[in-house]
């Protein structure tokens with residue numbers, strides 16, 4: 253008998269119907285979020301010491317390069333940026349930057365676009381696709397994230413899209429940190445040491461509209 | 463003297479160990495308390511989490527089949543292993559087929575449980591532990607002493623000396639931040655150069671076939687995205703029906719483990735790289751491991767399969783705080799380890815773990831899935847007794863106690879005499895030496911008993 257058959261033979265039971273599993277969720281206990289004020293709720297969580305991210309607000313997408321330049325100048329970093337191959341960013345004037353699509357092992361700054369963000373925790377939600385690589389967001393020292401204000405949702409349950417899942421769906425809530433030595437918190441353990449969110453007030457087209 | 467007693471004795475005599483354990487466990491306990499105070503209704507959330515796990519465990523077979531079908535549909539390959547050896551053999555075969563020279567491992571307690579680090583070594587495959595704590599213990603050639611902070615037993619001074627001896631460009635400044643940077647420099651290249659990435663799973667999502675990992679360091683993603691092959695080894699009890707169920711469990715896990723609302727990096731992997739993707743592995747393998755879990759389900763330990771490996775029970779355990787994790791001798795320490803180790807490694811060599819417990823109930827109170835740990839421990843004690851594994855001195859002593867205890871007048875007389883005798887030995891409410899209890903009083907004082915027995919006091923109260 254195969255291992256699979258042997259294990260399953262010991263675990264025989266009627267298949268649960270989906271309503272049983274759904275009933276277990278009911279109204280899950282979770283932190284309250286003021287749904288009428290998602291932006292300020294989100295920003296409050298983003299500023300918590302555990303998340304420790306900075307932010308900026310821009311009116312339109314064309315303001316994005318200037319906002320990134322401001323941030324990098326403040327950090328005394330050069331205008332070099334690992335940029336995802338997302339056609340929606342083509343409207344921006346990147347002439348002041350040295351751009352590249354593949355992250356170096358010691359990449360300084362990477363831009364990523366969050367599909368949504370969660371006010372409950374201050375999390376940024378990403379998905380992989382041909383225009384959204386994953387690795388640059390973990391190699392970089394400064395993680396710069398573009399987030400349309402309209403995309404902020406209240407609770408973690410709002411994060412996943414229904415239907416088939418992307419190859420990787422990931423939630424980033426702060427910077428890479430560790431408490432492995434004597435429980436003392438250190439930021440920049442393996443991945444980003446800095447997280448900077450640039451909030452976009454304008455409407456932002458969905459990737460499939462391109 | 464049994465091996466656990468020897469190890470616990472050695473641990474008690476090690477003052478540095480106690481400082482190290484106290485620093486991390488103390489912080490964890492304080493942070494958890496703040497997080498739970500801020501949560502709307504943690505008690506109801508625990509009941510819900512336990513019910514979700516019980517539902518999954520009752521229907522484990524169908525859920526595993528559903529998970530398997532969805533994972534395969536997403537392009538992953540699913541393997542099944544009944545034992546630890548079988549699981550290791552499967553992992554090694556995948557590594558060999560991929561011509562792997564080095565693997566990057568993201569911390570997984572299941573990996574430790576099945577002895578994967580050792581199996582990789584035997585197969586001549588280089589292993590890079592990428593979690594900072596696992597990296598520390600790999601350099602020190604030690605075993606994890608805690609399921610969340612595997613290097614909890616090490617002080618910063620010890621870590622500093624270790625990195626200076628083993629890192630190519632070690633830290634110069636004596637700060638914990640500088641030490642972490644030294645590890646970052648050392649590990650970055652190793653992660654990017656690995657042929658295979660191996661992880662565990664915090665949750666397996668049945669209705670999508672996704673595998674969820676959580677880390678605060680981001681080392682899972684750095685270990686699992688660059689290599690050509692990603693292997694997941696997961697215990698079969700890690701299933702949840704859907705994402706909303708996983709979300710409820712994630713809220714419980716982060717708060718119970720570190721006191722955070724959520725871990726920094728929470729990732730759901732569904733199959734290998736897709737057409738057009740710029741990164742991600744070409745192959746994804748998921749090894750579903752039983753290793754005693756079906757037996758636990760059949761033999762009265764189903765509740766233990768609720769465990770989400772948060773570590774709260776050990777952080778709050780007075781015994782763990784005194785002796786640290788290594789004294790328990792198995793992969794899993796603390797109260798959950800004392801229940802799991804006899805199931806995984808046999809009762810006879812581990813029967814005394816069930817006695818490493820004061821039955822104060824703290825572990826059960828903090829457990830986010832309400833596992834009745836003290837009851838399960840008592841179950842092991844009883845089984846050990848029934849199977850004649852308890853030493854004869856204990857059996858003789860307890861038989862005498864049973865004989866007296868069933869004769870109430872005699873029992874009351876005996877305890878009253880004992881209390882008076884013990885009080886004579888006490889000073890300022892504490893007893894430093896007690897005949898026949900030297901093992902206990904050598905490293906700590908015993909509280910002086912109350913002036914009267916509980917039964918006497920209770921009767922007086924009733925008369926008022």
Ligand code: SF4
Nearest residue numbers: 769770772773775829
């Ligand atoms: S037994 Fe409970 S408290 Fe202990 S690790 Fe498991 S889930 Fe956490």
